[in-house]
Amino acid sequence: MSVRSRAEFDTTFLDTLRRRVVIGDGAMGTMLQAADLTLDDFRGLEGCNEILNETRPDVLRHIHRAYFEAGADAVETNTFGCNLPNLADYDIADRIRDLSERGTRLAREVADEMGPSADGTPRYVLGSMGPGTKLPTLGHAPYVSLRDAYTEAALGMLDGGADAILIETCQDLLQVKAAVTGSHNAMVKAGRRIPIITHVTMETTGTMLVGSEIGAALTALEKLGIDMIGLNCATGPDEMSEHLRHLSKHAQLPVSVMPNAGLPVLGAKGAEYPLSAEDLAVSMTQFVSEFGLSLVGGCCGTTPEHIRQMAEAVREVEQGKRNPVHEPSTSSIYSAVPFEQDASILMIGERTNANGSKAFRDAMLAGDWQKCLDIAKDQTRDGAHMLDLCVDYVGRDGAEDMRELASRLATSSTLPIMLDSTETPVLKAGLEHLGGRCAINSVNYEDGAGPE
Numbered sequence: 001m002s003v004r005s006r007a008e009f010d011t012t013f014l015d016t017l018r019r020r021v022v023i024g025d026g027a028m029g030t031m032l033q034a035a036d037l038t039l040d041d042f043r044g045l046e047g048c049n050e051i052l053n054e055t056r057p058d059v060l061r062h063i064h065r066a067y068f069e070a071g072a073d074a075v076e077t078n079t080f081g082c083n084l085p086n087l088a089d090y091d092i093a094d095r096i097r098d099l100s101e102r103g104t105r106l107a108r109e110v111a112d113e114m115g116p117s118a119d120g121t122p123r124y125v126l127g128s129m130g131p132g133t134k135l136p137t138l139g140h141a142p143y144v145s146l147r148d149a150y151t152e153a154a155l156g157m158l159d160g161g162a163d164a165i166l167i168e169t170c171q172d173l174l175q176v177k178a179a180v181t182g183s184h185n186a187m188v189k190a191g192r193r194i195p196i197i198t199h200v201t202m203e204t205t206g207t208m209l210v211g212s213e214i215g216a217a218l219t220a221l222e223k224l225g226i227d228m229i230g231l232n233c234a235t236g237p238d239e240m241s242e243h244l245r246h247l248s249k250h251a252q253l254p255v256s257v258m259p260n261a262g263l264p265v266l267g268a269k270g271a272e273y274p275l276s277a278e279d280l281a282v283s284m285t286q287f288v289s290e291f292g293l294s295l296v297g298g299c300c301g302t303t304p305e306h307i308r309q310m311a312e313a314v315r316e317v318e319q320g321k322r323n324p325v326h327e328p329s330t331s332s333i334y335s336a337v338p339f340e341q342d343a344s345i346l347m348i349g350e351r352t353n354a355n356g357s358k359a360f361r362d363a364m365l366a367g368d369w370q371k372c373l374d375i376a377k378d379q380t381r382d383g384a385h386m387l388d389l390c391v392d393y394v395g396r397d398g399a400e401d402m403r404e405l406a407s408r409l410a411t412s413s414t415l416p417i418m419l420d421s422t423e424t425p426v427l428k429a430g431l432e433h434l435g436g437r438c439a440i441n442s443v444n445y446e447d448g449a450g451p452e
Contacts, residue, residue, distance in 0.1 A: 021294060027261075070305070079153065086133060097152040151183070167183070258295075260301050330436070333411065376412070406434050
């Protein structure tokens with residue numbers, strides 16, 4: 001069964017976003033810490049919050065209800081760790097779908113019990129997908145394994161009644177692609193489409209953990225079939241302002257934010273978050289009026305009181321009007337490169353093409369990957385805007401050569417990659433290792449097959 005077209009979506013959540021600002025909830029961890037849970041509650045799996053969906057559903061219901069009562073329109077499910085790396089650490093990776101469904105169903109039950117808000121808006125459930133502990137761009141885990149585990153998580157969320165999927169605290173663009181693709185695959189299996197939200201996390205360095213600028217994130221993610229893009233976690237609102245400005249000016253999708261209650265400081269009980277509910281509310285009203293945000297909420301350190309004051313303040317301000325300017329671009333994992341260059345045409349370096357460069361071909365045949373990378377870096381210094389990567393050579397395993405080179409170029413080159421092959425499996429191997437937005441060259445789709 002295929003995914004229904006956009007016109008056939010259950011658009012209730014998206015319609016609300018178009019009508020007014022949606023208020024999200026706050027932190028889950030803060031509330032769980034305050035619940036004074038025991039090791040027995042975790043069945044000995046200390047730190048595995050997702051097991052509480054089974055052992056302490058009363059606690060989760062109380063948290064969701066507290067946020068709804070504070071004025072939230074939408075709550076996130078207690079499924080942040082329902083991914084392969086997290087649950088595999090506890091030897092319960094086989095329970096990804098089950099725990100995801102349980103967590104989603106708990107939030108759904110509370111949302112339905114609460115009924116619509118004062119203006120008739122339904123209460124929404126956002127299925128929370130966290131990044132896990134493995135970064136595929138750095139080779140910590142295979143893209144395909146992560147993707148398939150996210151499919152299981154998304155199926156659980158669909159089974160449990162989620163209104164949207166929130167892929168949050170994203171630190172690696174390739175991990176986001178695995179989660180988005182996995183979610184789409186789940187929707188194909190379920191025959192039902194719900195919106196997908198992606199929230200990247202920008203560190204105090206000004207980039208994502210692997211070094212991605214906000215422009216690279218927008219370029220890589222916007223065309224994946226997501227419905228909203230934004231920021232959450234890592235910092236407070238002050239550090240997010242310029243990133244939100246970029247998204248507001250250029251994203252063709254609704255924009256959202258869920259910051260921490262300020263930058264964490266080390267206190268007697270560990271990390272403490274200094275931003276008061278009043279201060280956070282002021283920042284959110286400024287973001288809504290200046291950047292035209294469509295959804296606001298809180299992340300680490302935020303409480304129902306933060307959400308109460310935020311909801312009251314945001315509902316008193318007028319949402320800013322956005323007129324985004326789309327700039328067609330490609331991107332590496334680090335930065336975006338516009339197709340239209342002010343000072344020249346778009347220059348594509350072709351010395352990383354095994355059919356056009358003898359030096360590159362000889363290095364590839366010899367397995368001298370460092371030499372291949374050196375050739376790529378030479379083209380960067382010579383002013384190329386993009387690298388043409390072609391490994392096609394008679395008698396070689398092109399998919400394996402592409403895996404070797406794409407995985408290395410993902411972090412060794414700042415330039416976007418044009419994947420150049422007539423073989424669909426070779427292109428697929430490249431796409432599974434490159435978190436940026438690639439261009440594709442040479443392939444034809446006469447056989448009806450394309451890269452997934």
